[in-house]
Amino acid sequence: MRRSPVTASRVAIVTGAGRGIGAAVARRLASDGFAVGLLDLDEAGVKQGAEAIVADGGRAVGVALDVSDAGQVEAAVTRVAEELGAPTVLINNAGITRDNLLFKMTEQDWDSVLNVHLRGSFLMTREVQKYQTQEKWGRIVNLSSTSALGNRGQVNYSAAKAGMQGFTKTLAIELGKFGVTANAIAPGFIATDMTAATAERVGMSFEDFKAAAASQIPVQRVGTPEDIANVASFLVSEGAGFVSGQVIYVAGGPKD
Template identity: 75%
Template sequence: MTDTPARTASRTAIVTGAARGIGAAVAKRLAADGFAVAVVDLDAENCGDTVTAITEAGGTAAAFGADVSDADQVTAAVEAIVERLGPPTVLINNAGITRDNLLFKMTEQDWDMVLGVHLRGSFLMTRAVQKYMVDAKWGRIVNLSSTSALGNRGQANYSAAKAGMQGFTKTLAIELGKFGVTANAIAPGFIETEMTAQTAERMGVSFEDFKKGAAAMTPVNRVGQPEDIAATASFFVREEAGFVSGQVIYVAGGPRD
């Protein structure tokens, strides 16, 4: 019996923004699923907790530092990942930042930084990794969008970036599908992370009250956890999900238009 491309493809996954929060949870889940995981963040030293959690659980992981919005750093990081862990056939574009403000207060730098990390970063990472997927005739790309893609006060930059991630995802699905590569997006709702805690602090609200307010507006009556997103990413990268591509799944505790 001849091996299928999926059986012979490298079991190496890259997760960006994986030092903490959603990225860390996804990295741990993929490691538990059997992938060797490249834990990528701005500073490799910040990835220590994620790597340690994976290795202590019996998985394989290594930390890599890169500014995903810098083409040279992305190229260098991917080359290092290939050398250490093998050719990547799974990419989770999770790295992101916020620079929230109302439009009339938002600076050009606020706009450029957010679009740079989310959109330019995902483009650069995907461009650098796709050749390994094409060579393997199998690959999985998962991009992190957000419910903010539908619009959110004080987040013109973030909303534009997250909406852009959806168009980027659908285009990747069209271009790469014939090579056995799928591309899908996850759009989280309110997830309990350091980022949402910082938002509460910036608004002058206690994090507990902030979470209670978010839960009250969510049909399942709770806020999300990073593991909720990790479970969805785990589904998208499975062999069984090979006929699911170009989709945006809102993991938000209720429907989103």
């Protein structure tokens, strides 16, 4: 595992790190030299992920929490700070889907998705910025989606992911004077448990679902969690210090 002297003393928090994109980002940041706090509702997932990083020579801690609960967020961030050091990198990746057409969607479907994505990211960022502004350095990466542009059956998810973009741009404006950048990554089709569940919902095998998606993507393949982790790695680096308030579509082709 390579270690950067610049990042060796820095601490990153990744939400939704129990699996998929979050787990891949946590592994990559650990490889880059960050100590990593892995946060997720899935306690077993984050503990396993943290143990793997430690076994590979890194520093990590796994903490279970509901990101939409302010008390749990404060406790989790405090624990990371106490065990690893002041967190100055935050990856807001936690998310859920409750897909349905508008006329079938319940208030709970709407509230649960907005609470995890937007309320969760707000609570996490409000807590972590205390450390970032004190240290006069920080990186925030929020996970949006191509669904922010609109996607049938995802009015809640699309609204949440579009909201993440406005949230990101405002953070960049407010926190820039403290040496903190904020950017969003908007993935296209990424092969994860979440997209596998979507395939099941629409009655397709995951392989057929991926093949159908790949046929519509200019690079002729679907994405992997590592594709997103690579971009996150750049955005939290020293070299990305003049990149802020941007939405980067990682979708194998252009998006409007």
